[in-house]
Amino acid sequence: MNEHQKTPRIQDVAKRAGVSTATVSRVLSNPSIVSERTRKAVEQAVAETGYTVNLTARNLRQQQVGAVLALVPKLANPFFSEILSGISSALRQEGINLLVLDTQAGDGPPDLSAIAPYLTRSHADGVIVLDGSLDAGLFKHHGCPPVVQACEWVEGLDAPRVLADNEGGAALAISHLIELGHRKIAHLSGPSANTLTKSRSKGVEAAMRAEGVDLVARFEGDFKLKSGHDAGVSLLALSDRPTAVFCDNDEMALGLLQALVRGGLRVPQDISIVGFDNIEIAAYALPPLTTIRQKRASIGSRAAEILVGLMKASKFDVQTEIMPTELIERESCAPPPGLEHQD
Numbered sequence: 001m002n003e004h005q006k007t008p009r010i011q012d013v014a015k016r017a018g019v020s021t022a023t024v025s026r027v028l029s030n031p032s033i034v035s036e037r038t039r040k041a042v043e044q045a046v047a048e049t050g051y052t053v054n055l056t057a058r059n060l061r062q063q064q065v066g067a068v069l070a071l072v073p074k075l076a077n078p079f080f081s082e083i084l085s086g087i088s089s090a091l092r093q094e095g096i097n098l099l100v101l102d103t104q105a106g107d108g109p110p111d112l113s114a115i116a117p118y119l120t121r122s123h124a125d126g127v128i129v130l131d132g133s134l135d136a137g138l139f140k141h142h143g144c145p146p147v148v149q150a151c152e153w154v155e156g157l158d159a160p161r162v163l164a165d166n167e168g169g170a171a172l173a174i175s176h177l178i179e180l181g182h183r184k185i186a187h188l189s190g191p192s193a194n195t196l197t198k199s200r201s202k203g204v205e206a207a208m209r210a211e212g213v214d215l216v217a218r219f220e221g222d223f224k225l226k227s228g229h230d231a232g233v234s235l236l237a238l239s240d241r242p243t244a245v246f247c248d249n250d251e252m253a254l255g256l257l258q259a260l261v262r263g264g265l266r267v268p269q270d271i272s273i274v275g276f277d278n279i280e281i282a283a284y285a286l287p288p289l290t291t292i293r294q295k296r297a298s299i300g301s302r303a304a305e306i307l308v309g310l311m312k313a314s315k316f317d318v319q320t321e322i323m324p325t326e327l328i329e330r331e332s333c334a335p336p337p338g339l340e341h342q343d
Helices: 010-017 021-029 036-049 055-061 079-092 112-118 166-179 195-211 225-236 250-262 280-284 296-312
Strands: 067-072 097-102 126-129 147-150 161-164 185-189 217-220 244-247 272-274 291-294 320-323 325-328
Touching: 010 021, 010 036, 021 036, 067 079, 079 097, 079 296, 126 296, 147 296, 161 166, 161 296, 166 185, 166 195, 166 244, 166 272, 166 291, 166 325, 185 195, 185 225, 185 250, 217 225, 225 250, 244 250, 250 272, 250 280, 296 320
Parallel strands: 067 097, 067 126, 126 147, 147 161, 161 320, 185 217, 185 244, 244 272
Antiparallel strands: 291 325
């Protein structure tokens, strides 16, 4: 465009596409509600005219901020990076920015008084909750924007949820160990009050009950590397050690792995380990970690899609969507000692 050309307007797009300006607006803001033929005509007209949406003006007209807030516990945790990437990618297609608030930046529990001021329409048009330890009351005031929960969920909060199949994934891990011949299995869980811990514990119990096997030990961690290491130290002190451990996440599994190897055990020859999450570093552990994969990017993008729908609608039905999990077999599991040479 040279200096004598005018900036293309929505009216120019409408004229070239042969539709109304209202139709152009619908295609640009919510293309799923128009026909494919109309959508393609408008998209072609946009390309030919060089028209771009003035997001600032649109947001002012619609009394929107143009941003969604994600509440993330411990932003340094690598687990959340792929989820946030999925959220950001889906929002970008809608011209919406992603803001992130670390709900547990300190060492203590979430500071609810510091979080509450951000849960207003003046700060965000919608909220995606990734921290299940928050209080449902935070989100129940009149000025709170629409909310969607992802991965974790807050007890008592009636908002849509997009979750991994936590019970099924934990059951997959236990079944894998039992199929290898393990009967002396321990569980390294997350915090007992955590919703993920509760779901994964149900999966562990169901799988072991189905095979008539009981846990020989249970350790409680906090999903962090150090708690996995501490559990490993406790395991090494047992007189009758388990031959396999299922961990509620990969970080604890990696901490456990280090403690056991430093304590003189070989993985998987002496003890097998299974994690949960399939974070990137799990494939580069020594040995590479067998784990349960949850589709974190898909969970994030689906949560964002649902939230955008809520932001455009006046009402919604509370729903829960469960994403499948899968076992990723690597080198941290083997038959228990004494069984590997049997036919």
